[in-house]
Amino acid sequence: MLTAIAIAVDGLGFAAWLFLSSVGLTLIYGVMRILNIAHGGFYALGAYSSAWAIGLYTATGSPVAFSFLLIPLAALIAGGIAGLLVERGILKFMYGRDEVLMVLVTYAVFLILEDVTKLIWGTESYIAWQPAFHFGTVEIVGIPYTVYKFLIIGTALLVGLSLFLVLNKTRVGKLLLVVIEDREISSALGINVTLFFSVTFVVGAILGALGGAITAPEISVSPGIGAEIIVLSFAVIVIGGMGSIGGAMIGAVIVGFARAASVHLYPPAELFSIYLVMAAVLAVKPYGLFALAESRKI
Template identity: 85%
Template structure:
């Protein structure tokens, strides 16, 4: 019984973290058809910015409640600044190029961002545990969990609902769906496709940074933290279907529960379980569970 509870709670918590870290990646791919490897760099920038800001603020001795505003603010600044530099400075000159070239370019950007984090924050680890422990813990059928874990789950649900509402029930969202369907016809209809690309990239970068910023109080922020998440995020969006928000949510749940089950039942298979699930899904659905339909040009 306790094992099942642990798998359920840990799986849900891991899934929430994965969804927040990967939904920006699938959003960018869905709109721009760019598999943005640099997403891992945005995640790392968010994590470092959050940990550094929390550490700086807690030294002042002020109330801890404000740290829960510092975390999203750090993610917003890191995501918007880095996203603008990358999209306006590099990617806008490459739109329409081969997708493989875009992968190589964003991988190079990821390596640059990894070095940028080292230049700004050094190679030492940052620990910002205060927000996670200030809220305390609760018992779930006798198993203690930090309240902060459930806060992350709540944020993930809120982000998912907000994205769904924005895409399906707002004028901007519906125009974005038109751009996703066919960018050439969208441009012919007078839609500013370039502006939509910029906004989409900034939202995706900020979501990646938010995933890192929210994770910082639960982990030790160290160099290379972005490389781990980009592999996990890629597995999530491939399982769910690249470009699908709902697919990212389902993929995160599948990966989260698979990892939690392996950790509690057979720890040596922790990483293997994720890729086993991905292989099984792709064997049945080669383009993922909710892959976007590709328009056929005549």
């Protein structure tokens, strides 16, 4: 019984983190058809910015409770600036090119962002534990969990709900759906496709940075965290269906519970379990659970 509860809570916490870290990747692919490898760089920028800002803030002796507000602020600034520079400085010249070429370009951007983080923050690890431990712990049937874990779960639900409402209940969201359906027709109708691309990429970069920023208080922020998250995020969106926000959420839940179950039942299979689930899903649904196969133009 205790093991089942531990798997459920840990699975939800891991799923929330994965969703926040991968939703920006699937959003950019859904709109722009770009598999953005640079997403890992945005994640790292958010993590470093958050840890650095929290460290400076707490060093002043200010109330630790307010340090939580620095997390979305760091993600907004770091992701917004980096996303805008990458999209306006590089990607806008590459639109319409082959998708494989775009993967190579974004991979090059990822390598650049990795070096940028080292130039700004060095190679030392940053630890910003204050927000995670300030809120204390809560016991569930005798098992202690940090309250911060549930704040991450709440943040993931809020982000998912916000994206759903924007895409389905607003005029901007409906125009974006038109752009996704057919770029040429959208342009003919007077829709500024370039502007939608720019905004989408920046929003996706901010979401990627948010995933890193909100994770920073629970980990040691060090070089290489961006490479790890891009692999896990890719597994999530492939399982859910590339370009599907709902699919990213379901994929994160599946991966989260698979990972939690393996950790508690058979720890050596922790990493293997994620890719086993991905392989099993793709064997049945080659395009993911919630993505339709696209017609191929010859």
